[in-house]
Amino acid sequence: MTNPPITELNDRTRTIFRMVVESYLESGAPVGSRTLSKAGSKFGGLNLSPASIRNVMQDLEELGLLAAPHTSAGRMPTEIGLRLFVDGIMQTAEPSAEEQRAIESQIQGEGPIEEALAAATSVLSGLSACAGLVIVPRREAVLKQFSFVRLSPVQALAILVGGDGSVENRLVDISPAITDSSLNEAANYITARLSGLTLADAMKRLDSEIRVEKAALDKASANLIRRGLAMWTLDANERPVMIVKGQSNLLDESAAVDLDRVRQLLDELENKEEIAKLVDSARDATSTRIFIGAENNLFSLSGSSVIASPYRDEGGQVVGVVGVIGPTRLNYARIVPMVDFTAQTLSRLMK
CATH class of the missing domain: 1.10.10.10 (Winged helix-like DNA-binding domain superfamily/Winged helix DNA-binding domain)
Known part of the structure; x- marks a missing residue:
């Protein structure tokens, strides 16, 4: 209708x-x-x-x-x-002075940014009586070391060691024609020539060196490197990292009459990836976005609502999204400006 x-x-x-x-x-x-x-x-x-x-x-x-x-x-x-x-119809007002102080006091400029984001999510959850959500700013991995381990004639394990000491593994499909020598050549090239670069910059250097014939690589090794780097780049872009706080707020007195809906919502929160993608879509918004119930297929069963607002870095670029999730029966007039104020406070922190 x-x-x-x-x-x-x-x-x-x-x-x-x-x-x-x-x-x-x-x-x-x-x-x-x-x-x-x-x-x-x-x-x-x-x-x-x-x-x-x-x-x-x-x-x-x-x-x-x-x-x-x-x-x-x-x-x-x-x-x-x-x-x-x-x-x-809805008329909103600024959060009360007490609410503003509660939000600002929890979002401090000292320590890792993840701690401030977790604190922002917790205070927003407490004030709204919903579960708080925040998408962490994407950080491009910096290459330190790279290796391939053959698992079968058609599959290898690509191992990336980041500049921060993190280690991640990905399965890569390979041609049976690729030799162990090609795997070692590709890994040694990445470690020797691309170490210290972000994934995007590493890809640019690889293409540049191939173009001017500085890369001593056969075609199979070059393609293998491209695929390996592209895999991490795609993964970082499509899987936003989300912090969730205050799920217990969803189990209030009203939940007793609608346990199936609440159980469905908690299941959705447990599988964060789809909700993270939905919240992350608010990056394109100029202000707070509201997703209500079955308007989104994700909430067709739980009948939930999300209120989300983007926050920005010192250059004005959107780097993340903060918000809340709860039943469709929310005090939208109160929570919308609260989420917006939290986003503005995080933006000031990022500058």
């Missing part, structure tokens, strides 16, 4: 829709017409009978913005309704 523009709703319908959404986000329970009729004075003096409100709620249900969990219940917003509310 197409999401109707907010301008298509008249003032009375828009007010009742906002009342339903805000009441639901606060209580987590469907909202009835009688409740809205009694609360009308808080919303610009709305003075309507329960019957009139029911008629409007029925219209909103037909538009796909509200739904009733069962016949005798009140109404609650659908995911389409939440999207319309977030994009067209």
Whole structure:
């Protein structure tokens, strides 16, 4: 169903829709017409009978913005309704001074950046009562040593030792025609000629030396080196590193009535790769992005929402993303600016 523009709703319908959404986000329970009729004075003096409100709620249900969990219940917003509310009605404010101090006090400039990111995620989780997420800035590996170990006629283990002492292994498919001599030649070339370079710079030097015939390599060895370096470069670009804090916040009192959804979400968090890719997609956003429920296939079962905002380095380049994940029933108006402020604080730290 197409999401109707907010301008298509008249003032009375828009007010009742906002009342339903805000009441639901606060209580987590469907909202009835009688409740809205009694609360009308808080919303610009709305003075309507329960019957009139029911008629409007029925219209909103037909538009796909509200739904009733069962016949005798009140109404609650659908995911389409939440999207319309977030994009067209919700009013946000800056985090309170206390919240700002809590965030800034935990994000310090001393020590490894990963510690500051973990602290930012923890404080954001605590303030939002969600699980906190942060994508760590990508750091290109610097080559120190490289070797190949043949495992079979058609497969070898490529072993990379980074400048920071880290060791990583990758399986590489090879042609049966590649000899042990070619494997050693390729490994010795990488260690001798490309040590101290990032993967991208190593690839550039290899291509340059082959072009001007400075690389004493046969074609098989050159192709093997290219594939080995490209494997780590691709891996670094496609598998963002994510820190998660505060999963226990997802097991609140409301989780007892929806254990299957919470269990599904925790399973999704356990397998971080897909969620990391989703959060990392907020790199392209100019401000905070909100992913609601089944809008993304990843959350088609758990019905979860992610609020994420990019943070930048001193050159203004996006280097990571920070955010929260929780049920679709979030206090978006409060949490969105909180996530945005955390991203801004991390950006100042990176400068």
